[in-house]
């Protein structure tokens with residue numbers, strides 16, 4: 001869908017339209033890399049030729065019009081994918097991209113320019129273009145670059161980029177044969193493995209100079225089932241900042257079975273009822289709800305511009321007392337794990353809601369500076385073609401104390417959300433909507449019939465107050481690709497079993 | 511650099527390295543965007559970029575790679591790797607480049623050379639003015655999400671080993687604004703924009719700004735309504751998202767795999783007789799028009815749904831061969847980073863003859879949808895369920911704003927229940943629809 005408006009600028013216009021971010025768990029994937037068995041062409045890349053002196057020179061040029069802060073972001077990215085459908089390896093694909101983005105900050109102003117040509121002349125031009133955002137007589141001297149060491153949160157021993165597609169294809173074949181054999185009603189099995197390997201260098205006028213090698217990988221199984229005129233879909237995946245050692249035939253089999261189970265369970269699904277109901281969310285599979293419906297409204301850009309529904313809520317009670325929310329870029333192997341954000345700030349754990357009280361926001365450098373707040377490690381960008389904005393990493397509802405079984409038992413008539421799908425939220429109002437690819441009716445405390453066409457609707461601030469039970473069984477799982485201001489970024493999320501006392505359900509049945 | 515020559519050389523090189531067929535899709539362009547907030551420049555971003563995607567077939571096996579690194583050494587390695595990648599795939603009899611009908615590329619007037627000469631000062635002034643007018647539209651408008659201006663130029667080149675060597679240049683330019691209105695603890699955002707191929711074709715600044723302001727203010731105080739069945743009017747701008755669901759369900763690959771609810775509906779009525787839908791990327795100067803599609807076929811107008819009857823699924827060449835159908839293929843392309851795939855390019859739902867006002871005035875109790883949250887249609891089952899906002903209609907008039915409700919039903923029932931189509935289409939993007947009325951849908955809200 002992206003292409004229709006090309007080359008017209010831009011998704012920026014869409015942002016004025018309506019909704020905020022969308023998590024699309026099923027789309028081609030992003031990832032990052034840190035490797036003990038380096039693939040040759042990934043490490044010997046042209047971006048590695050940019051010396052400390054070149055970076056310092058570019059920063060100096062970027063500041064020549066009097067800007068307050070300058071930064072150079074260098075990226076080299078290789079992505080690989082191999083996929084299977086209709087009992088055949090469809091194909092293998094590979095992409096290589098590199099480029100440099102140069103940013104100058106001046107008060108509330110940002111100048112940004114990028115190029116995909118690493119010759120010094122082109123880089124110099126790029127720095128000059130970015131510099132024009134300022135027009136001051138006085139020019140600042142940048143601090144000399146000092147390289148810094150950072151801890152790693154990636155679980156990568158074997159770089160996926162070093163594994164030949166033929167070997168990855170074995171995982172696909174395994175999932176395919178398990179899926180095909182599961183039930184006669186299974187009519188399609190699609191499997192894909194993808195990995196993104198990215199090397200980034202960040203250098204700025206305050207002396208920061210860091211490099212990071214990031215890997216994100218994922219094995220995805222999608223199943224279709226058919227019976228008469230009834231159709232359904234199931235899916236399962238494993239992914240994260242993970243090396244190839246985390247994938248084997250046993251995992252492929254488990255994922256295929258889980259996807260088949262979901263497709264078969266949803267095949268007889270009935271229309272969902274419309275109206276207001278209590279809902280129970282299954283552990284680990286509903287974190288997207290907190291990412292979308294709450295997390296985006298706690299990003300500092302909307303807070304500073306007062307366009308978020310939480311802009312004036314710091315220190316105030318915004319949720320029930322049993323509700324605590326965190327964003328943590330340091331969870332090892334999680335899809336949203338980062339050693340540093342895309343401005344060079346080390347990742348950390350941030351508590352955003354502490355026992356119901358709004359305790360912190362997510363900051364990038366620009367907004368932290370203007371709001372005189374501490375950096376939180378959430379300045380992230382899709383690529384060198386984008387400037388950083390405040391973004392989530394791994395976002396989750398923290399564990400509580402209610403027994404998961406009694407949470408379901410407490411509902412007389414309601415909805416059990418086994419897995420939440422894509423959603424979006426309008427940040428100004430906090431209004432959200434989510435699809436539910438796997439959901440069931442709860443009757444007299446028991447999970448009964450499967451339901452199709454469930455939409456959860458409501459307002460983030462209201463839903464937070466209606467969280468009435470939270471289990472201890474927190475699970476952080478999966479994740480997807482978050483979209484904001486036209487930038488896609490990998491994230492993960494999580495939640496324990498929980499109950500929301502009422503939420504509007506959209507469905508076909510009155 | 512002569513990029514067409516470069517593309518031709520890569521195709522030649524791929525054949526030399528053992529490919530049976532090869533195609534290069536190359537893009538090269540520049541982008542500019544700026545944003546204003548509260549009268550000051552907030553961001554200015556500009557850049558040039560390029561990239562190419564290489565598709566090869568060897569022994570009916572597919573390989574695909576893309577790169578933004580055009581140095582000789584890298585391209586050599588890139589081409590070699592792509593041919594090697596094809597060895598991993600399984601052979602499929604339908605793999606291969608399209609069989610081209612010879613033709614001439616139409617000049618659709620998609621490029622405005624004057625755009626690159628607009629000085630930044632003028633762009634800044636436009637963005638400032640659109641923001642300013644939007645902010646002063648109503649005194650309840652309290653905050654700005656910004657004024658925007660952007661422009662871009664792009665060249666697309668497609669070269670393949672069957673002798674196709676096409677290119678076209680296009681431009682795009684646009685501006686818009688977003689504002690927030692507040693009253694009694696409620697906040698609502700609204701925005702509007704215009705984007706065209708030619709600078710001269712842009713909507714007036716004042717109209718865009720006022721529309722942004724109006725869209726924020728008119729939603730103030732929006733609330734859910736009780737759950738009920740009611741007639742619903744989809745506004746022309748909201749209706750587009752509804753049609754996305756239908757069009758995705760018409761994807762030829764999903765039909766072949768029987769994963770869409772429309773699988774068995776070719777040449778059968780799926781909508782009321784008032785519905786005719788075309789795909790027409792040949793409208794001159796239009797923002798969604800292109801002279802050739804994602805695999806190099808010269809574009810033409812196709813009728814997808816004719817008076818309610820489904821006439822065509824959407825195929826690219828490979829999918830059509832696989833399914834064994836002879837059709838006009840429509841191939842999309844997500845830029846140089848992806849191979850072609852079946853997709854529509856510029857969908858136009860045909861106008862009816864009744865004004866939107868007249869449709870609304872004929873409704874005693876119903877819902878006028880101006881915002882949809884998602885496409886709503888579940889492709890496998892055809893279940894429709896979608897978050898919506900808009901206005902409640904009482905005795906033929908707009909009574910109060912509504913938000914936080916859902917529309918639910920069966921997509922085929924909804925299509926058949928389209929009673930009236932309005933005459934108000936505004937062709938401004940890749941999916942264009944007039945307003946239309948459904949006789950009854952489930953509106954899910956308060957108990």
Ligand SMILES: [Zn+2]
Nearest residue numbers: 021022482483
């Ligand atoms: Zn998001």
